[in-house]
Amino acid sequence: MGVVSTMTTSREQHAGQVGRPALSFEFFPPRQPEGERLFWNTLEALIPYQPDFVSITCGAGGSRQAGSGELVRQVHERTGLYTVAHLTCVGASRATLTDMLRFYQECGIPAVLALRGDPPRGEPPGALERGAFRYAEPFVAFIRESFPDFRLGVAAYPEGHPETSDLVRDQCHFQRKVEAGADFAVTQFFFENEVYFRFVASCRKQGVQVPIYPGIMPVTDYKQIKRLSELCGSALPGWLTARYEEIRDDPERMLQTGVELAVEQCRDLLRRGAPGLHFFTLNQSGAVPRILRELGSEFYSA
Ligand SMILES: Cc1cc2nc3c(=O)[nH]c(=O)nc-3n(C[C@H](O)[C@H](O)[C@H](O)COP(=O)(O)OP(=O)(O)OC[C@H]3O[C@@H](n4cnc5c(N)ncnc54)[C@H](O)[C@@H]3O)c2cc1C
Structure with missing residues (x-):
């Protein structure tokens, strides 16, 4: 804890401070007091890199949205960072979503990442049908119409969404x-940059103009990433699996390898024109500051 205000918030500008690609960090709301300490320490360690925005995930179906709402407010108030609130519509009524959006509006939150979300595990079937919005698209349209001042982000899946x-x-x-x-999109994580560039090129061909920020997942815990990859539909390439199989029981080498691979991936993305980087921090301060340091002043400096 103890994060102090270091930046001013601008509604208009969240992406790409002058002269550098955009930079953003994603966090999730911690559940335990120990996790809370980690969350604030990680945020504090990343503030010197002057992110264009930080985003806070939320649970599905309104289950933990109250928790993430309070955290979004605190981050915004205590740091002054441009804070993006994730908001899922799955299973939620129009009234619940309107309350949440009103809350964010009153707190001065400038942007929302509008998501469908997944039905919470263990819930009876039918959650998708129970909510006011079946997909993210009508949810985005609703926010755009009812809360026109929010900047709106959406999720993108260069390898395809796992349901299709x-x-x-x-x-x-x-x-x-x-x-x-x-106004912008953030992708699911991927490990082959070709996948991202192919997706972006195809979107551009169809007339999609908004920035599509690549989501970066540093692999510092192989087992965890394997599980997440299965859930999210992000392929783990053979070369990556081979590299980690040898070191899977050595956390320090995994961290080192995760940093090296992410630096390579990020450098290639930026040199080939990606508009910025969005890091899935998993609330861990081990990898991302090292990646940014090693990427060096060609792109970002603290
Ligand atoms: C950057 C990022 C951040 C995320 N943050 C969170 C978070 O904070 N909390 C959380 O719970 N989840 C989060 N997710 C995961 C996301 O909620 C899930 O992937 C969810 O399954 C889909 O949400 P969506 O908004 O992409 O849905 P949609 O865009 O609605 O797509 C969902 C599926 O429906 C299909 N579809 C869309 N429209 C139609 C239509 N009209 N007819 C038929 N099929 C359709 C799509 O092809 C896709 O297969 C995040 C994902 C990303 C990439």
């Missing part, structure tokens, strides 16, 4: 979601 095997249709849904009123 039809990439063309999935991309079409993405495009419609952007057309409903999104």
Whole structure:
């Protein structure tokens, strides 16, 4: 804890401070007091890199949205950072979502990442049908119309969303979601940059103009990433698996390797024109500051 205000918030500008690619960090709301300390320490360690925004995830179906709402408020108030609140619509009524959006508006939160979300595990089937919005697209349209001042972000899946095997249709849904009123998109993590550039090129061809920030997941805990990759539909390439299989029981080497690979990936993304980097920090301060240091002043400096 103890994060002090270091930046001013601007509603207009969250992406790409003059002269450098955009930089953003994603956090999740901690559940335990120990996790809370880690959360604030990590945030504090990353503030010197002057992120264009930080984003806070939320649970599905309104289950933990109250918790993340309070955290979003605190981060915004205590740091002055441009704070993006994730908001899922799955299973939620229009009234619940309106309350949440009103809360963010009153707190001065400038932007929302509008998501469908997944039905909470263990809930009876039908959560998707129970909510006011079946997909992110109508949710985006609703926010755009009812809360026009928010900047709106949406999720993108360069390898396709795990629920669909039809990439063309999935991309079409993405495009419609952007057309409903999104200002920017953040991708799911991926490890082959070609996947990202192919997706972006294809979106551009279809007329999607908004910045599509690549989501970066440093692999510092192989088991955890394996699990997340399965959940999120992000392929773990053979070369990456081979590299980690040898060191999977050595946390220090995994951290070192995760940093090296992420630096390589980020450098390639930025040199080839990605508009910025969005780091999934997992609330851990071990990797991301090292990656940014090693990327060096060519791109970012603290
Ligand atoms: C950067 C990022 C941040 C995230 N943050 C969170 C978070 O904070 N909390 C959380 O719970 N989850 C989060 N997620 C995960 C996300 O909620 C899940 O992937 C969820 O399954 C889909 O949400 P979406 O907004 O992408 O949905 P949608 O865009 O609605 O897409 C969901 C699926 O429905 C399909 N689809 C869309 N429209 C239609 C249509 N009209 N007809 C038929 N099919 C359609 C799509 O092709 C896709 O397969 C995040 C994902 C990313 C990439």
